[in-house]
Amino acid sequence: MISAIKKFVDLGTDASLSDDLNRRIRVVNMFSAVGMTVTFLLGFRALFAQETFLTCVLFSATILFAISHKLQAMIGAKRGSFISATVLIACLMSLMLILVVTGGSENTGPLWIFTVPSVTMFFTGFRRGLMALTGFAAVIIVIFFTPDNALLATEYSFEFKTRIVYTFITVSFLSAVYEYSRQRSYNTAVYLSEQFERQARYDPLTTILNRRGGQQQLEQELSRMQRNKKPFSIALADIDRFKSINDTFGHDAGDEVLKKVASVFSSRLRAQDGLSRWGGEEFLFIFPETNEQDARMVTEQIRENLSANAIPVDNKSHRVTSSFGVCEITPSMTLTTALNLADQALYQAKNDGRNKVCTATEHKRKSSR
């Protein structure tokens, strides 16, 4: 029973949608359930009281509430939720207009229209809600104040009608203010969480991904490889004798060099490749769907490009080189193993005299000699 209710309420929600949209979809579903139940029970009561018109209206509303619930799943979440919310609001407003025109039980029908502002605002948002409520208020005014009560099937005092209209406008205004500030707060919260997420993944100095961002990229690439079974490669790069740049020209010049090296590295990459700052003067490259030999070739071009062009900082040219360790990752390998192999290859490149590229296979061959 509980799982059936949960299924009904969750219909149309999806983890890929925003929390706000999923929440709206759930509320639309709950509202459909309440609308269906209430109109169905009232429809039965009207049937036994032999009020044919009211019975038809209420049962039609039950059907519309049920349709609005199904629409979300049929049309696809975002558009479906918009259409089903529109059907719900249209259904609610039509019921309210009938209550206003007929007076409902002992002329208390118009009191129900106060449910409209909050529901409309919540389901349709500030702008559309404001337009829908303005239209609804205009129709109510026309129904109430058409000369000789021509559009009313009952009679209300002038005082009652004006009070209802004033109060409705006030409640609508308050609901609009509430929805507006709710939307603003939600947008601010989303903006801040995106900023925090960005700060947590990017390196402020070089503006490329930091280690955390690189690690996430690696995990994404690993799961992609597990799906398509195509190996990919990584390369660890470490700037050669970077300490001497800091010691000779100062830490600020060192920072500038790091920024420029990151930009030289990025400029040689394909759109699908990844680059992150893995540590102080260490960088990680990810080459999707690339075997070790091809990754070696690309890395060799990057190495050549860096060493061939001096980096200008504070009117001085710095010849900067880097060593690289390349490793191909196969489906049977863990990331830790691959990073260790790339690290060992990198230190082999350092031992071989720096400004070199060494692959994990080459390192293995050399160390087994």
Ligand SMILES: Nc1nc2c(ncn2[C@@H]2O[C@H](COP(=O)(O)OP(=O)(O)OP(=O)(O)O)[C@@H](O)[C@H]2O)c(=O)[nH]1
């Ligand atoms: N300016 C600057 N320096 C950094 C940063 N992060 C790490 N470093 C420096 O990078 C230097 C790395 O030096 P080492 O690990 O000794 O290696 P190296 O001098 O590059 O020599 P090899 O790696 O052996 O070629 C250290 O002096 C760190 O202080 C940074 O963000 N900015």
